[in-house]
Amino acid sequence: MYELRDKRSKNGAVLRLEIMHALTEMAELFLNHAKSIPFYKILTNHYDKDKIDLYFKKFIFNEFIYVSSTLAAHKWHVSNSSKFNNNILNISPSRYDYLLKYIFPEKEIEWIIKRNIKDYLYSFINWIKDFIKTKLDLNTNSKYYYSNQIHDDSDILFSIQYSEGLDLDKRSDIFWFPNSEIQPKNVIVYFESEGLLNSKENYNQAIARIKKYGFKYVSLFYKKKYKDIFKEKYRSNKSFNNKIFSELKSIKPKNMFEKFLYIQSIQMVNKINKWYNFFKTHNIKLHYEPTEAGLDHIIKNIALDLCDGLSIARERTFMFASYFDYYAHFSSHVHFTWGRMTSEGYKQTNNIKKVVLMSGYPYGYHSNDQVNKIKEIKQKLESNGAKKIILLLDDSHDFGTSLYRFSRVYTPVMVNFYNTFLNFVIANHNIGLIIKPKKYKDLKNLQNVQKLLKKAINTGRCYVSPNPLGLKPIDFSRISDFVVATGPNLSGSLMESVLTGTKGVYYDYPNRKPIKPDFYKENENKIIFIDFDKLVLEFKEFINSKDNSSFGDWDAIIKDIDPFMDEKGGERIGRYINYMLQGYKMGLNRKENLEKANNYYAKIWGRDKVILYA
Structure with missing residues (x-):
């Protein structure tokens, strides 16, 4: 084995x-x-x-x-x-x-x-x-469940798959909404599964937020325990794929390969029909797709093609990419990136390339409550002697025993990563440490870290985010003097952290130098390190105030990461979506609408922020 x-x-x-x-x-x-x-x-x-x-x-x-x-x-x-x-x-x-x-x-x-x-x-x-x-009948009715009847042909809707939650203080499915001028009545949130409904917040919290904003909502599944929020059932049958289905059925597969292709083709047509029903029933012309993995985003976008609609996606992971990275992650009609660096990365990948727009960092919203919570963390660390604060960012890890998972950090490497900085904080009474794990359970599973972690916390100079999922690292970076990150890819969490002007370095555990030699030629042992021991040595010299101006300094390429540097990427995306909605309301078709919206975006933010592919 x-x-x-x-x-x-x-x-x-x-x-x-x-x-x-x-x-x-x-x-x-x-x-x-x-x-x-x-x-x-x-x-x-x-x-x-x-x-x-x-x-x-x-x-x-x-x-x-x-x-x-x-x-x-x-x-x-x-x-x-x-x-x-x-x-x-x-x-x-x-x-x-x-x-x-x-x-x-x-x-x-x-x-x-x-x-x-x-x-x-x-x-x-x-x-x-x-x-x-x-053998499933393509004409089987689709079922949708509402709090009340919302089907209204007069409203052109923008749909959002509920995936990351609706809390704007975290990474949210509605990051684009503040200052977008989009009317809430034109937004519909859909729940595709029970797992997604409860993945980021209690379902009652999700529904309360939807009602607070004034959005519509619909569920594609039903269970009795949700009867108070999903009551009314609506059936839709708008099948149009019978001709394709008949064509597929008319041909007999000759071998195992053809049988496979036949079965997958039939299932694909059924799935396309399901989403065609959904978009047509609710008069949806615009769709935001937050998910990258799996095949559903491709199916939905084919269905949108048939409705003369279009989908919008945005950069979730910092695209430090080669051809086989983020393989078939994106099939949207419009894709938003932060800036030139990830637009170039996206170009190299094997994804659908239609329209790419640079928006800058999209999660700029911060409530007063969140700002105050972050300030309290800093005050507590400083009250216990911290003069400099280090932010530590990790990623998923395992022992590499499964051949089905290959995008994680090796657990002993993560143990060494944590213990190195925990020991440093314990030994240096003027150093504070903020740990923002990707998932809290992954940190708890590092058994060989827990003893030192407890000791560091007891100093009063170590804070561990207890519920980190979805929290924005940029909030913690505002109160930090330095950021250290690791993971299987160049950390998006680190990238948003350095946008605040905070210095930071990435420990490149997987070693991506062979596929990005030019980047490493300019930046290795300055902002990106393959040798962890060298990173630690440079870090200690920096903390001890020895002159090392290039260590952790991203200034030379920061405008390539985000050309705007104003944290208003979500607002730009939202206004673009609103412009598209208005275009559809005026009766424009997709091609006309895209052309006008892209020209609008270029006029305001610069022609260089709009990349069009043939």
């Missing part, structure tokens, strides 16, 4: 980069083969080809993570041990492993799958499930 642990390629990078490269190659091989199959041709005759391609590439990318991880680990063992046979790779059975015949990226390696009775039973059950799904 292979494990990834902290294994690295010959260039010093973690195996994650090899894994993603192989997944990208497998996705491309699949698509090349699919293009000659009639089912693919039917789909691309009726829907946007780029989105169909993205859908299947993302599907393969997601489904074959285990295979790609196994391959990368195998190649590492072959390179580092004479005991491994380079030509034979044992792969555990998986749902779609029969596709490996067409997409396995290594010609010199023979892959072998050993099955038992349970594996064959598992495969049989999945085939039955897929068969049933292909």
Whole structure:
């Protein structure tokens, strides 16, 4: 059984980069083969080809993570041990492993799958499930649940999937709303699942905020315990895909690859129909999609194409990217980035590229309560002797034992990261420490950190955010003198922190230097470090007030990160959305509306902030 642990390629990078490269190659091989199959041709005759391609590439990318991880680990063992046979790779059975015949990226390696009775039973059950799904009636009614009847053809709506919550003091689904001039009656929040409904706040809090702002809301699911908030049921049947469905059904698959493509095509058409129903029923022309993973965002955007609508997405993770990073994360018609640096990163990725607009940092809202809470943290640290305050930002971690997860920091590395700074704070009575973990449970799971963490907290100079999910690191950076971050990617949390003028450095645990050599040539050992020991040495010299003006100083590239530097990115995005809403109300079609809105944005914020792709 292979494990990834902290294994690295010959260039010093973690195996994650090899894994993603192989997944990208497998996705491309699949698509090349699919293009000659009639089912693919039917789909691309009726829907946007780029989105169909993205859908299947993302599907393969997601489904074959285990295979790609196994391959990368195998190649590492072959390179580092004479005991491994380079030509034979044992792969555990998986749902779609029969596709490996067409997409396995290594010609010199023979892959072998050993099955038992349970594996064959598992495969049989999945085939039955897929068969049933292909027989589902496209005309099955969609069901929506409301607090009251909201369907009104006179209102053109902007829809938001509830995902990050509605608390503006945190990363929020409505970051664009303040000062946008958007009328609340034109906004509809939809709850796609119970998991999302309760993911960021209690559902009663979510509904209370929706009512406070005056938005509409609708649920795509129902359970009795929510009967007080979702009462009325509305059925919709606006199927238009019968012709496509008939075309797909008229062709008989010739082999396993074609059977796979046939089943996926039928299921895709059903999903498109579901979202077409939703958008048409509620007269939705604009949609904000906060989710990046999975396939649903592509399906929704195909449905919006058919409604002459469009979707808007924005940068969630700082896009320090190569071609196989953020693979098929975005399929929106309009994509907002902070600035030139991430616009260039987005250009390099394998995503839909239509319109890219630079907005600057979008989460600029701060309530008085939040400002006061942050001030109280600083006052408490200073009252216990802190003269300088360090902000520590982490990311998810594990021991690398699973071949299904490859985008996390190795746990022993994270333990060393924490213990180094905890020891420093304990030993230096004039240093304060703020810890903003990505997830509190991840910090609690670091058993070898807890003893030192408790000791640091007892000094009165260490504050740990108890409920960090969704909190903005930029709030903590305002009261900090220095920021240190680590993670599997260049930290977006660090990027927003340095926008305040606070110095900061990133410990590049995965080592992305091989894919960004020019950036490292200019910035290594100044703002980005591969060598943790060197980072700590430079950090201590900085804290001890020795002259090191370049350490943690982002000034040379800060305008590339955010050309505006005013924290009003959310307002720019909101006003753009409002302009689009007004355009649809005037009767403009999507093409006309986009052209006018882009010209409006360019006139106000500069032509260089608008990037149009053919």
